Amino acid sequence: MISSFNKINSYKIALMVLTVLAPAVTFAADYEAKLNWSQRTGLGTPVSGIVEKVFVVTGDKVKKGEKLVQLDASVFSAHVREFKAKLKSAEEHYLEAERERERAMELYDRTVLSDHDLQMAKNNLTTAQAEMEKVRATLKAKQFDLKYSAVRAPFDVLVLSSTAQPGQVIATEFKQEPLVIVAAANKMLARFYALEEQLAALTKGKEATVTVAGRKYTGTIKAIGLEVEKNKKGITGYPVDVEFKVNGVILRSGQTAKVGIN
Numbered sequence: 001m002i003s004s005f006n007k008i009n010s011y012k013i014a015l016m017v018l019t020v021l022a023p024a025v026t027f028a029a030d031y032e033a034k035l036n037w038s039q040r041t042g043l044g045t046p047v048s049g050i051v052e053k054v055f056v057v058t059g060d061k062v063k064k065g066e067k068l069v070q071l072d073a074s075v076f077s078a079h080v081r082e083f084k085a086k087l088k089s090a091e092e093h094y095l096e097a098e099r100e101r102e103r104a105m106e107l108y109d110r111t112v113l114s115d116h117d118l119q120m121a122k123n124n125l126t127t128a129q130a131e132m133e134k135v136r137a138t139l140k141a142k143q144f145d146l147k148y149s150a151v152r153a154p155f156d157v158l159v160l161s162s163t164a165q166p167g168q169v170i171a172t173e174f175k176q177e178p179l180v181i182v183a184a185a186n187k188m189l190a191r192f193y194a195l196e197e198q199l200a201a202l203t204k205g206k207e208a209t210v211t212v213a214g215r216k217y218t219g220t221i222k223a224i225g226l227e228v229e230k231n232k233k234g235i236t237g238y239p240v241d242v243e244f245k246v247n248g249v250i251l252r253s254g255q256t257a258k259v260g261i262n
Contacts, residue, residue: 006229007182029201029260029261030258030259030260031193031194031221031240031258031259031260032192032256032257032258033190033191033192033210033242033256033257033258034190034191034192034231034254034255034256034257035188035189035190035191035212035252035253035254035256035257036188036190036191036241036253036254036257037158037160037183037184037188037189037253038183038184038187038188039155039181039183039187039188039221040160040181040182040183041154041181041183042062042177042178042181043068043151043154043178043180043181043182044151044170044177044178044179045069045071045148045149045151045170045172045179046148046172046174047068047071047076047145047148047149047170047172048142048170048171048172048173049071049072049075049076049149049169049170049245050072050167050168050169050170051069051070051071051072051164051165051166051167051168051169051170051179052069052070052071052072052073052166053069053070053166054068054069054070054162054164054165054166055068055069055070056068056159056162056180057138057159057162058085058159058160058161058162058194059158059159060158060159061156061157061158061159061185061251062153062156062157062158062159062182062185063153063156064153064154064155064156064157065152066152066153066158067139067150067151068151068152068153068162068179068180068182069150069151069162069164069180070149070150070151070180071149071150071170073146073149073150076142076145076149077146079142079146080139080142080143080146080186082142083135083138083139083142083253084139085130085247086135086138086139087135087136087139087167090128090131090132090134090135090136091130091132093128093132093222094125094128094129094131094132096128097121097124097125097127097128097129098125098128098147100121100125101121101122101124101125103121104117104120104121104122105118105121106117110117121253125227129249131195135217142169143197146219151164151179151180153182155184155185156184156186157182157183157184157185157187158182158183158184158185159180159182160181160182160183161179161180161181162179162180162181163177163178163179163180164179164180172191175241178254181247186245186246186247186248187224187243187244187245187246188243188244188246188253189241189242189243189244189257190210190212190219190241190242190257191239191241191242192237192239192240192242192259193229193231193235193236193237193238193239193240194224194238194239194240195238196236196238198237199224199238200256201261202240202261203219203221203224204222204224205220205221206220206221206261207219207220207233207246207262208221208259208261208262209259209260209262210242210244210257210259210260211257211258211259211260212251212255212256212257212260214254217244217245217246217247217251218244218245219242219244220242220243220244221240221241221242221261222241222242222243223239223241224239224240224241225239225240227240240259242259
């Protein structure tokens with residue numbers, strides 16, 4: 001009897017220990033996922049012009065800052081030169097007006113210049129300064145146009161598609177389709193759908209393992225959706241995106257993957 005009693009108590013104690021420790025135990029979970037592009041975006045230009053050259057085709061990898069498309073920049077360059085010259089002239093006019101104001105003040109102090117003439121000298125200086133600032137602002141606008149006559153990669157990109165063609169007219173007053181669509185060249189997203197009861201184990205920034213075609217990549221949870229969605233297979237859940245580096249491997253959007261969360 002004593003032996004049986006001790007065994008029962010031992011079982012109870014063991015059960016209590018497991019119950020206490022249970023919340024601290026984590027279990028690995030695997031999720032079926034699909035690959036998607038990271039930082040997918042359409043690129044265009046804020047200035048009107050004519051496409052002179054297209055440097056990329058679908059599938060190209062381009063470093064940050066390199067040209068993708070170039071508009072004919074001759075007019076933009078001419079405008080920059082024009083307003084640089086105008087600014088130089090405006091600055092000279094301002095300096096001369098400043099000198100005239102100083103002479104007028106000196107004469108006024110010697111009581112040989114009227115209040116009206118002094119005020120005119122001050123007004124001329126104000127006008128010259130305003131004109132100089134106006135030309136300077138216009139020059140900045142023209143420099144902006146010249147800079148953005150080239151569409152450049154905002155980060156290391158993979159070109160997904162390019163619709164730009166030499167001779168194509170770009171008119172920014174009308175809605176324009178992107179000239180080039182790109183995505184991050186060195187990373188991708190794996191999206192899976194989690195049920196409500198699974199969300200407690202998922203937090204932004206948590207490490208995850210992404211397996212694609214038998215190859216494993218290390219990533220982190222980048223985003224967890226707030227609204228229930230349904231994927232193409234009819235699976236309903238909250239979308240979870242895991243971002244991972246591809247390490248030079250060519251992967252494609254829509255490929256199947258498996259995400260492991262520890």
